[in-house]
Amino acid sequence: MTLRQKITLTIGVLFMGLMLLTAGGRPLLRIAGGLAALDGLFLHWLWYRCPGCGGRLNWTARWTYCPHCGAWIDYDKQ
Numbered sequence: 001m002t003l004r005q006k007i008t009l010t011i012g013v014l015f016m017g018l019m020l021l022t023a024g025g026r027p028l029l030r031i032a033g034g035l036a037a038l039d040g041l042f043l044h045w046l047w048y049r050c051p052g053c054g055g056r057l058n059w060t061a062r063w064t065y066c067p068h069c070g071a072w073i074d075y076d077k078q
């Protein structure tokens with residue numbers, strides 16, 4: 001999986017969870033939504049790293065270069 005796919009997947013899971021959480025369905029659905037949202041956040045935190053040095057990237061920005069080692073981040077690398 002490329003970094004780009006990981007980012008898309010985790011953000012997709014996060015938003016799906018948030019939608020379930022705020023849709024106001026059954027309590028069980030809302031709990032499942034909350035868990036999915038947390039999962040998405042956790043996976044994003046886990047996966048959004050520099051492929052070079054493994055440093056964690058701050059997810060408030062879309063990095064072109066790693067803030068730790070300065071390497072160019074290849075979002076399409078497998």
Ligand SMILES: [Zn+2]
Pocket residue numbers: 050051052053054055066067068069070071
């Ligand atoms: Zn780096």
